[in-house]
Amino acid sequence: MMSINTITCAKKNSKWRKSDTTWTLGLFGTAIGAGVLFFPIRAGFGGLIPILIMFLMAYPIAFLCHRALARLCLSGSNISGNITDIIEEHFGKIGGVIINFLYFFAICPLLWIYGVTITNTFMTFCEHQLQIMPLHRGFVALFLLMAMAIIIFFGRDLMVKVISFLVFPFITSLVLISLSLIPYWNTSVFDQISINRVSLLGPNGILINIWLGISIMVFSFNFSPIVSSFVESKRQEYESEFGPKFTEENCSKIISRASILMVAVVMFFAFSCLFTMSPDMIADAKKQNITVLSYLANHFSSMSGGKSIFSTVLECSASLIALVAIFKSFFGHYLGTLESMNGLILKFAYKGDKEHLTNKINLISMFFIMGSTWVVSYINPNILNLIESMGAPIISSLLCLLPMYAIRKVPALSKYKNKPENYFISIVGILTLLNFFYKIIYFF
Template sequence: MSLDNAIASSQSKGLAWRKSDTTWTLGLFGTAIGAGVLFFPIRAGFGGLIPILIMLVLAYPIAFLCHRALARLCLSGSNPSGNITETVEEHFGKTGGVVITFLYFFAILPLLWIYGVTITNTFMAFWENQLQLPALNRGFVSLFLLLLMAFVIFFGKNLMVKVMSYLVWPFIASLVLISLSLIPYWNASAINQVDLSAITLGGSDGILVTVWLGISIMVFSFNFSPIVSSFVVSKREEYEGDYGREFTEKKCSQIISRASMLMVAVVMFFAFSCLFTLSPANMAEAKAQNIPVLSYLANHFSSMAGSKSTFATTLEYAASLIALVAIFKSFFGHYLGTLEGLNGLILKFKYHGDKTKVSEGKLNSVSMLFIMGSTWLVAYVNPNILDLIEAMGAPIIASLLCLLPMYAIHKVPALKPFKGKAENIFVTAIGLLTILNIVYKLF
């Protein structure tokens, strides 16, 4: 066998699909499917059928190209075991590492605020609509729920991580089952409301603005960026020594592509099933009520007149419970990242990175007090969740997921092979459009 054939053979073996690749595909997919998915149908269906069809076309490119760009940045470091912070420090110095730590912390903290508002509203809606019990004080409910989660986190973190990892798949299965079970309740209201003669591109209600705002919720909902760094490190350690960085990049792209396809298929089917069961007017009402779509579905089936099917009766109670589980799962997962980020910032600025100057228990307690206190305050104020996502959560995620890798492509020699490619324009545009939501919300 010639040398070229031997190299080609070894490379093809390296790119063959492995069990570990399936594990990571499902891991990326499971990371993205969380509480954010429960708000995507509301924003996507808010403008009616045509905007959601455009979002369907954009969904896979946004999920795949943006996460692939971040993975390529993680791959560009010289240390195969180095995470994204080390890689950025290598390319841009310690200042770059501090900036990334800041961005990671402030990308995750607003998500906790969002989940704090969501879990309070979901619980109160279930209490009042399904259980038919008197309304409770909002401040008390949010404080009780957050103290309950703080208690679980403080005394059973390891158990919590294990339980949350097991809850991912029942939640995804529940979304698919609900999507399928809603089919008998589909109606043509979303189609009948399409009036081609009345469609406008501009204006606050135009297709372009609706899709623009929808991009933010897609960036938020189709997001597994927190796990990309760990994923890339794992694949580099598995492949790079034997097959080189180029083939490791191809393998990572292959896994990200399949995870993105799974994610888009599940989330978009769920969104369409909700839209065809409800209507754009119902989605607007759900946004005004500031509750996830599952809670609105529960209330919708609760208010149905006449005899109800077994599914309608089950969904009336199960939808809110599934939503609560999803929010708990997402809150716990993001809390750990927020705690790590805040601890890192405190160590960098107060203790100059010296962990010996402060006990881990004291550091965790101070960070928990700030995180839970700020989350309770936001949950009590009750800002609109979709507005909070579009103005804070999604723009910071986009700066990490889209703009940082695009900036690195123009500055880092190791990323030079990816410079000048057409998809870079798309990823940059998605990042800028998402960040510009802040300007739109202000004016």
Template sequence: MNSYNMRWVLSLFGTAIGAGVLFLPINAGMGGLLPLIVILILAYPMVYLAHRGLCRFVLGSKNPSDDITFVSETYFGAGGGFAVTVLYFFAILPILLVYSANLTTTFIDFWINQLGFAEPSRLLVSFIIVTVLMLFSTLGEVLVTKVMSVLVFPFIAILIIISLMLIPYWNGALFTNVDFGTVTTSNFWLTLWLVIPVMVFAFNHSPIISSLACSCKREFKDEAEKNSSNIISKAIILMIVVVFFFVFSCALCLTPQDFANAKTQNVNILTYIANRFPESAFLAFLAPIIAIVAMSKSFLGHYLGSQEGLNGILYKASNGKIQGKKANTITAIVTFLIAWYVAYANPSVIGIIESIGGPVLAILLFLMPTYCIYKFEVLKKYKSPILDTFIVIMGLIAISAAINKLL
């Protein structure tokens, strides 16, 4: 693990592990012990194979400057490549907007409830937050990944500290009434069905995968696939160790009914725990700080993907006239204005947009790379029927559950 690999491992972790991890314990814990064990087993192969497939999709072109928007044109032609670029952009942009809005709300709540100050102007707060995030986002890939790497360390530390703080509240409720016959019941399968898209979102780092692939092409040339797969694997192992320690620690101090109550109240797991154990006021103070750090670093990682998408749209719509620094400037201005508006207005439509982006993301992450492996000669060397079938099934489950959320 040299400094290059470590920087990218932490950047992938930082992109993936954001606010979603604060809701994963709720969805996973409602079904008791057995669904938790099943998703723990599924987590690594599902997340690793999907992201490795997307990385290989980008590595199909040896040109280091060819990111996902240009590679998709190589595979599908001008029209198909443009369609994939648009889908890629609209799969990532909604998540970016959700982070900008939720960051503003979380900061204002923290300012009022924890710090005890008067309510500030949302217009001003949203402007400052989005401006700071965009300034960091436009520093370039190397600096962005370095900033994310720095933010990751305190986030990992805080998650582990909170998991350890919950140990005195552990009880045996999770292990009581464990009936292995429940795997034949509809509730067990319903819990798994609904938790898979949440897990996909909680571990999703696809927006930064294209940047990783391009960087590895520059750094390792013909060894890019081997090294990028190694980086992705180590990042996911780190995610699983930290996140599932947190998930199981939460599950061991609460009951399935507690998780159902948290879902009904529409609060994240730390907020519910702080209310459930009022003597842990420290948690109530930590919760918004964790959320702010988590969403800030995820915003930076998602911006790299969003920038690629919009730059690709501008390039193709202008027949190559808008590219490089000019495209980056236009992308930054457009993203800033949209993110600032959404952060200020905080429209309720965000949830619907996110649900629409979910299926699109699953298509791009699970289905498209697998299809390309069997369609295009340059990728056929990666064929593995058993693993490919598994990842397609997981993708279809994630898509169907996300669509069900819309309905």
């Protein structure tokens, strides 16, 4: 009788928990950031057919790639170990150092992207919404980065709380904007479909646009920085009670539901923008190097005649929403970059008392990070090109290629070796990585 009660209790406790819902929303909120504001531009740049194909690929990319990374994190013998510990366990200290380097070079270019984005967004907001004469780019970038550096240096705990608070208002704003754009939908995207527009090859062909679109999907649908913490939490909660198999299945369910939410919100936002903007407007937004919300704000600002209440509200609020999203993403990625660079300095440049030099190392890292971000912000390279050539390829190395390599080399992951989805994940990782070489050939 006791055994039956024990089994019944275990089944009851193994049901979906509140913590599972919390983590589903946490993964979802982590992925929804500033990258989403560029996704409609890249996805819509090739027209309707490529974005429809991207829509079909979005969930498999989001779910399968993150599940592969989660399985790697689950393969460690220590249930409290993070991804660095797991890599060192499987590949030794040299492997841990390599991952640390990859992690740093995966996040630092994202800060450069956000530095360019926040400078352009602030300048276009001042020029179009506040009607202020164009300011010197170097001064604006320096002012914004110094303001963020001061906030980071003196109020880190408050900053983290603010970031967490802003996640869901930002998501709500995206959904409301997507719904509110419906009255402005038009058929121009359908009018552009012709034999010339649907060619498979060439610079503007369907295949090239899908290939480049995969990079922005990897960038926009990315919650890999939090996967290690997520898996560690779930292992501590479930593994001792229900075993590794149940823990892996539960993590897969959470990742699946987070991916569904993420794809639904981002793709609805992308389609709503696509049906509102003509192909020429999307190309112009890419050329201006600004977010889709900033472009829409400028578009409604230039409308003559009677404006609707929505167009007036969007004109005033879109750039502010974009600024909030970029600030949120910048702060979150800055902390990861700082920790990674501090670790590299301590590992290679200093062998003494680590606690004694913590503040000094923080200042050195901050100076390098903010200085390099200011230089890139002043140069003002195209943001989508930066994402496609630097941000997304390195993310894919960690998110796609590293787990696939581990499956072939690590005995604990050998049970996943012959899974058909491995080919899909590997292809996504390789195609995204090849964008780096494509951009070099394209520009030079």
